[in-house]
Amino acid sequence: MARIDHYRSPDAPAANSIVVAVTAFVRDANGRILMIRRTDNDLYAIPGGALELGETLTQTVKREVMEETGIAVEVTGLIGIYSDPEHVIEFSDGEVRQEFSICFRADPTGGELRTSDESKEVLWVTPDDLDELNIHPTIRLRINHGLKERAELYYS
Numbered sequence: 001m002a003r004i005d006h007y008r009s010p011d012a013p014a015a016n017s018i019v020v021a022v023t024a025f026v027r028d029a030n031g032r033i034l035m036i037r038r039t040d041n042d043l044y045a046i047p048g049g050a051l052e053l054g055e056t057l058t059q060t061v062k063r064e065v066m067e068e069t070g071i072a073v074e075v076t077g078l079i080g081i082y083s084d085p086e087h088v089i090e091f092s093d094g095e096v097r098q099e100f101s102i103c104f105r106a107d108p109t110g111g112e113l114r115t116s117d118e119s120k121e122v123l124w125v126t127p128d129d130l131d132e133l134n135i136h137p138t139i140r141l142r143i144n145h146g147l148k149e150r151a152e153l154y155y156s
Helices: 057-069 127-132 137-148
Strands: 003-007 021-026 033-038 048-050 071-082 087-091 096-098 101-111 119-125
Touching: 003 137, 021 033, 021 057, 021 071, 021 137, 033 057, 048 057, 057 071, 057 101, 057 119, 071 137, 101 137, 119 127, 127 137
Parallel strands: 021 101
Antiparallel strands: 003 087, 021 048, 033 119, 071 101, 087 096
């Protein structure tokens, strides 16, 4: 299913749903950030996805990171809550979702990089190389907050 991220666009369609989702800011011992290149919009992002019934948010983080990257993680903290109504995600099936994502900090604990149905590329990226990647502004905001290691949580 294809997706288009609309951000602060007057041409964006009106949202017709909201889904609880998570993203994971994962750094290895060398300070590199775990990134994927999404299959649905061809943008680079940190791993994440929707909460499923019967899961906790931290279970969702672990499942989504493993599914999309092959890397096992342990959740270590919370970076922020991202719910900007000017960011809507339009899916090819007609769903237009208002963003609602909770971004967690996590450490890798094992596994090996691999792609999935949702990730056409999986890689570790140094902070200095982020500008070379096509990253949506709302994902870049999460990455910037993760890099700053802020004591206070971000929320919108």
